[in-house]
Amino acid sequence: MLIRRETLVDKIIELIHPVELDFAEDKAFSDTFYMLVSDRQKAITGADRNFRNVVMDIRLDDFVIEIVEHTLIIGNTHAISAEKAMHLAEFVSRLCTTCD
Numbered sequence: 001m002l003i004r005r006e007t008l009v010d011k012i013i014e015l016i017h018p019v020e021l022d023f024a025e026d027k028a029f030s031d032t033f034y035m036l037v038s039d040r041q042k043a044i045t046g047a048d049r050n051f052r053n054v055v056m057d058i059r060l061d062d063f064v065i066e067i068v069e070h071t072l073i074i075g076n077t078h079a080i081s082a083e084k085a086m087h088l089a090e091f092v093s094r095l096c097t098t099c100d
Contacts, residue, residue: 001043003055003065004077006034026052050098057094060087 006020014020021037021044022030029052037043046067055065062077072095074088 001067002036003033005061010034054094054098
């Protein structure tokens with residue numbers, strides 16, 4: 001699973017070749033984030049409302065989440081400042097609390 005902010009190019013490509021996972025019940029998330037998955041059913045189950053809410057609270061445009069098997073990888077497409085590192089740490093903390 002790959003999650004990142006959706007760009008205008010993503011929206012245009014989606015019109016021609018729909019590949020991303022959208023959540024009909026969560027239009028705000030689907031309009032904000034581009035989510036590519038290899039297993040749609042697993043992604044729908046794993047990216048529940050609580051997970052999506054935590055992701056929605058991230059206010060960094062260059063934030064990227066990748067989930068491979070049981071490994072969560074978070075990062076930033078640009079250099080990470082101390083402030084951005086704090087945002088990433090807060091995300092991990094909130095996500096851990098949500099998953100309990």
